[in-house]
Amino acid sequence: MDTTLQDPLVGQVLDGRYRIDARIAVGGMATVYRAVDTRLDRILAVKVMHPGLAADGTFVERFIREAKSVARLAHPNVVQVFDQGTDGAYVYLAMEYIAGCTLRDVLRERGALQPRAALDILEPVLAALGAAHRAGFVHRDMKPENVLIGDDGRVKVADFGLVRSVDTVTSTTGAVLGTVSYLAPEQIEEGGRADARVDVYACGVVLYEMLTGGKPHDGESPAVVLYKHLHEDVPPPSATVPGLAYELDELVASATARNPEVRPHDAVALLAQARTARGALGDEQLDAVPPQALTADHDNAEDRTSVLPRSLTVPRTLPADGDGLYGPNLTSRLESPPLPPRPRARLPRRGLVTIVAAVLLALGLGVGVWYINSGQFTKVPSLLAQTEQEARDRLADAGLEVGKVEHAYSDTAQRGTVISTDPAPGSRIRGNGSVGLTVSRGPETVRVPDVAGYRLDRAKDVIEQEGLKSGTVTRTFSDDVPAGFVISTDPEGGTELRSGSAIALTVSKGRPVDVPDVVGDDLEDAREELLQAGLKVRIAEEQVHSDVDAGQVAQQSPGADAEAAEGDTVTLTVSKGPEMIEVPDVVGDSVGDAKDKLQGAGFEVKEDRGFFGLFGGDTVESQSVEGGETAPKGSTITVKIG
Template identity: 65%
Template sequence: MDTTLQDPLVGHVLDGRYRIEARIAIGGMATVYRAVDTRLDRVLALKVMHPSLAADAAFVERFIREAKSVARLDHPNVVGVFDQGTDGTYVYLAMEYVAGCTLRDVLRERGALQPRVALDIAEPVLAALGAAHLAGLVHRDMKPENVLIGDDGRVKVADFGLVRAVDTATNTSTGAVLGTVSYLAPEQIEHGTADTRADVYACGVVLYEMLTGARPHSGTTPAQVLYQQLHEEVPAPSQSVPGLAPELDELVASATARDPELRPAGAVEFLGLARTARSGLTDTQLDVAPPLAKAGTLDTPVRRAGSGPDDRTSVLPRAAAARASTAQTQRQPAPRAEADPSAGAAGEDELNRTSVLRPQLLPERPVNDEPPPRLPRRAPGGLRMPRRPVLTLVTAVLLLLGIGLGVWYINSGQFTHVPAVLSMEQGRAEKKIHDAGLDVKVKHGFSDVVDKGKVISTHPKSNARIRNTGTVTITISRGTETAEVPNVAGMSLDDARAKIEDAGLSVGKVTKRFSDETPRGDALTTDPKAGSERRPDSAVSITVSKGAPIDVPDVIGDEIEEAESALRDSGFEVKIAEEQVFSDEDKDTIAAQNPPEGSRAAEGDTITLTVSKGEEMIEVPSVEGNSLDDARDKLEEEGFEVGVDRFFFGDTVFHQSVDGGDEAPKGSKITLRVR
């Protein structure tokens, strides 16, 4: 049966605006629907909070405030928030609809991913988180379900700020810890605190899961997983997938350190580490084939975002979390989940579904299926059985100590931390790293802020976890990088360009000027001058010689062939303008030249000539019999000058020097006789 048909909100118009078309998923805090904004006619995702949360006034207030903060977060890898509001008992969030699947869908279908693919997904996720961290936002519930992969390949992170709103309301009333068990940082479990480093921890777990196809800690109950997260380091991914590069192990170890002080401070720093690690990997290391998926994995269909019940956000009572944290060495270590097939599904569902885990439901120590040890039996008559020899007891103690030391070495003993040597002189830095038992590799680079001879950076970064047999690469400053402007005088323009670019500079503006000594087209000077020190890629302008200046001869009134010959003999190129003009010059002679006569130009410059069509002839209007004023207006309108011969004191034209209907040159003088 299609459960969507039973959902009362499907087909409903929420808040008079959002028409709900289908249910996409049900999560731990909300139900997600595909809806249409009837005002803007666009498809979007509508997240409607569960009634238990919507009824909490503190939550609603916090939810609205957080939604406004997230809406201001504009980043291509963040699912956009368009609107938030309430409609009766419904509290909703209108968000960008991403057609595609979640990272969880990808992991279910493919299992472990190649390192290249894992980093391709991790980098935009960290970029989105980095933007949020810089804006003062902490996600608090990073997991594969909240990483959306669109059909166009874009990666986006969802649910920013939502968990913070829920967590604030929940903590106020219950003192609970809210999140997804497998991705909670130790400080969230133990103290209920979460900052940017908690997001880094969760991303480290997600990266481990992408590289191996499994979570680093497992168990049949949340308590078992919580215990492992508090007391065990995340194992190196290469233990599960042989062939993974040590750089990937170190990247995961740095992000998932149990002590938050040893993790990258935020997603921006973690992104830098990821990119540095990637740059050090070969194509072979990036394309390591993951292990084969478990039976049935590849047949699992890819579902839309958030379609599954697994890995939903849980509310964990802090008292229960604290009990997991206080399981001391007197208790047996939490066993890894190895449930039989018939019980596995139920155990996984119990671990991952959304639920409030009350203190009485969590065991004070991890579950152990073995029967409790029996008390020593008494011999008949009340006497105890003889004790085992002391040697056996000592041997057992030593064996346990050896096992404990072995476990410690596997999880912590084989690691140390990179000493802080930034801005330290090279010799002191090398000594400090050697004193920590690590090898040193030296590189050099330029720096605008670190003095020459001092440490610019280390890889891995300061305080990062590293195997105690590892190598730390330090980059020593060569000082500020500069480039010397080369001397290009006398070179051709092409050669001058090449020499400037070879020096690490760029070519700026090219200007020309006359020179009596330097041939046309060769470089004269540069700006800045040769020998100057400039920053790399700075622009250098070149001045090129136009050769010695030549006086342009006067060819106005000359016939075309005569003018061309005179100019070419002077060293110029000649161009005849397509359009001819009327002028006082005779027809088919030169009416104009550019540059004009008397100016100076360089040899090889082009002189443009304009040919005359002769004088422009205009038909003379007949004005005999008109008054003088009317006659003058008509003639001047046509472009003629007017002269007047008066006889007596009359005002009527009785003769004109050019008869009406005849043509005369435009601008010529027409004389009128008036009486």
């Protein structure tokens, strides 16, 4: 049975604009539909929050936050959000429609990927996340289900529903947001900070999964997986895929370091490492088919997600425009079956003899060169991320000497571990040669300058000159520090910090002043009283009607007894006097009619029944202000009843 026929939204026009054609995905928070924008005549995806959650302010806030966050990212590798709105019980996002599949679909059908394909997917993902990180927020739910691969080969990151500001501290007490297989250790620990490095960790896990076809940590329950993320390193992919290049091991290790201080600080930094790793690999290493790769005729139709139910095994023509990173060749490499071999042309007998002779000659020369050089050369082993002593031991085991040892600062390598070698790992070197080491000093640290008592602009200059950044500025009252000067910093002066860290500043608003009450005072008297209190005065351009006389102060902002800083400005609004309105003539009317007329005109009414009125009279004999005259709005009109 077609489940879309049972969906009440299919066939409807949402918000008078979006015609819902088909349901294409269902999640725990929302349903995604293919729709047509009837105003612009284009196909798009509409993500509709489940009506049962629309009454929950927290879910609605998260839903709208996704729209606002992604709208800020005009990036080719981010699924764009076009519109956000509400139609009755439906809260929705109108988004870019991507025809294709998810990375999860690819992994289900293909298993482990060739390193080139894995990097072709990873790099645009990191480019998208890098744009988000530089814009100031974190995705926090990176996983293969949120990576879309279009039919045209474009890679897009979707579902920013858990996005948070880079500076947001996320407490994990109660429930952990995200998917357990991709959570960084600091997301699991109570009170952990979820900054850009949690996305870096998740991308490292995704890369591991693309290279090996499986997740690095498994268990019988989510709790077991969470425990392993906290207490076990992600293993090198080469432990599962023998022969995998060590550069890929290093890339995964860097991204998934359990200590976030050792990881690349954001996706931009990891993207640079990924490109460096790609550049160090040859075509044979990039195109090596892992033994975990599944056969091309594997179907898995029952396992595919409903997001993009296109078969991955549809034959496609390989494009003729080369190996562009974002071109259609990506899905072609993942999906196209091998082309059938062309029939070979039969060579003449003499040509065949010549070729055989040439091959034998080449083999003979190769064997001779190998025989002469065997035992004289060796490969420099991979020493990156090892301690200096471990590197020395490994060089000794390989029969190599330790050359010059240098030290350098590093934001990503742990103190005391090898950053680089000379020659580079994998290089051929004579058996008795030496290898130079560059060992990490850890992150470069600087001392926080003591800027208490500095003007704010000068304090910021001094902090930046020391290689730090000025962070949040909090203003508060101070009896001792003049307005605009720094009271304190966090951390305080003298603290050792990593270069580039942010310093929070507390700045004085000056001495606190109680604002006097000047409403009803003459304007000049009010001005003088405020100036004597240490405040500045501003007169509003517009005057208002008020109960106080014309020329007196009708309103003040801030109000009386509010706490302001010395030198703050108080705005005064001058009265035009009471608003004068015409009094209705109610003589001869019944008491009820008279009261309706006078109150409707804006007056209060007082009844004067006198002696005879006490015996049941109900007609107005006179009124304190005659009909047709004016009186202040809100004033009292007395009617005499006879």
